[in-house]
Amino acid sequence: xxxPKRLRIKKLREIIANNFWLKIISLxxxxxxxxxxxxxxxxxxxx
Amino acid sequence: xxxxxxFLNWRTIAEILILWLVIYQIFLFLKGxxxxxxxxxxxxxxxxxxxxxxxxxxxxxxLLTYLFAFFLIFVVVVLQPEIREGLIRLGRRHIFFFEPKRxxxxxxxxxxxxxxxxxxxxxxxxxxxxxxxxxxxxxxxxGAILNADLTSELLQNIFYPGAPLHDGxxxxxxxxxxxxxxxFPLSDNPNLGKILGMRHRAGxxxxxxxxxxxxxxxxxxxxxxxxxxxxxxxxxxPNELFTILKGQLSxxx
Numbered sequence: 001x002x003x004p005k006r007l008r009i010k011k012l013r014e015i016i017a018n019n020f021w022l023k024i025i026s027l028x029x030x031x032x033x034x035x036x037x038x039x040x041x042x043x044x045x046x047x
Numbered sequence: 048x049x050x051x052x053x054f055l056n057w058r059t060i061a062e063i064l065i066l067w068l069v070i071y072q073i074f075l076f077l078k079g080x081x082x083x084x085x086x087x088x089x090x091x092x093x094x095x096x097x098x099x100x101x102x103x104x105x106x107x108x109x110l111l112t113y114l115f116a117f118f119l120i121f122v123v124v125v126l127q128p129e130i131r132e133g134l135i136r137l138g139r140r141h142i143f144f145f146e147p148k149r150x151x152x153x154x155x156x157x158x159x160x161x162x163x164x165x166x167x168x169x170x171x172x173x174x175x176x177x178x179x180x181x182x183x184x185x186x187x188x189x190g191a192i193l194n195a196d197l198t199s200e201l202l203q204n205i206f207y208p209g210a211p212l213h214d215g216x217x218x219x220x221x222x223x224x225x226x227x228x229x230x231f232p233l234s235d236n237p238n239l240g241k242i243l244g245m246r247h248r249a250g251x252x253x254x255x256x257x258x259x260x261x262x263x264x265x266x267x268x269x270x271x272x273x274x275x276x277x278x279x280x281x282x283x284x285p286n287e288l289f290t291i292l293k294g295q296l297s298x299x300x
Contacts, residue, residue: 022074022075026074029070030067033066033070034062034063
């Protein structure tokens with residue numbers, strides 16, 4: 001079933017706006033963890 | 048430029064996206080529980096660790112890593128109920144189970160809503176949990192097993208003030224009233240208002256410990272509330288209650 005464009009935009013806006021700050025914080029945490037673990041792996045390879 | 052060439056590939060993006068999804072789900076799961084306060088502690092520890100590393104205070108950062116190990120054990124002990132609930136949700140699967148027909152479920156829901164609207168009008172306190180997938184045997188055993196056909200009259204009889212089974216909650220499974228006068232665990236969610244009584248706390252607590260949908264009628268003001276997954280929706284009309292219940296129960300079948 002295809003929704004009208006207006007409803008699709010509304011739905012998309014809801015998906016983004018819902019728990020917006022939680023999404024941003026979890027993205028930051030994910031990037032920080034990835035960088036840290038990746039750094040550790042690279043350091044391990046060098047040693 | 049070398050950094051982007053080295054790190055901006057599909058594997059990196061996939062890893063970060065998966066990590067993001069997992070962390071977001073954990074945050075979403077912890078939102079509104081007492082675990083939030085512990086999470087703040089964890090974040091403070093992690094930030095301190097990076098600050099000590101950056102300032103090359105190696106003894107302090109080493110000490111923090113030891114502290115972190117103890118903290119993890121502490122977290123597992125303190126958050127045991129939340130971890131259990133999370134694992135239950137993770138392991139929840141539709142395999143082979145026999146469900147009553149959709150029309151029968153709708154009829155049962157109409158009986159519940161009819162009873163609830165009468166309770167609301169007469170300001171009779173009521174607590175009705177509708178089982179979905181997670182077994183509720185322990186809670187059923189804390190009350191009186193009925194295993195009777197679900198009718199509005201039966202519910203009115205159970206919750207009639209002064210009736211032997213009116214205290215505690217009723218557990219409904221499909222089109223049957225399985226047990227009455229059951230003890231439900233109280234929620235310790237700090238976000239629940241102080242004005243909410245024990246019945247509401249028990250309803251929310253039960254929905255936190257299981258996937259059941261819990262309808263609550265306040266004895267004080269006759270307001271109808273619904274607890275799902277630890278979230279309480281208050282001041283519903285009987286029609287709204289029916290619509291939400293129908294949506295929730297058709298989602299689970």
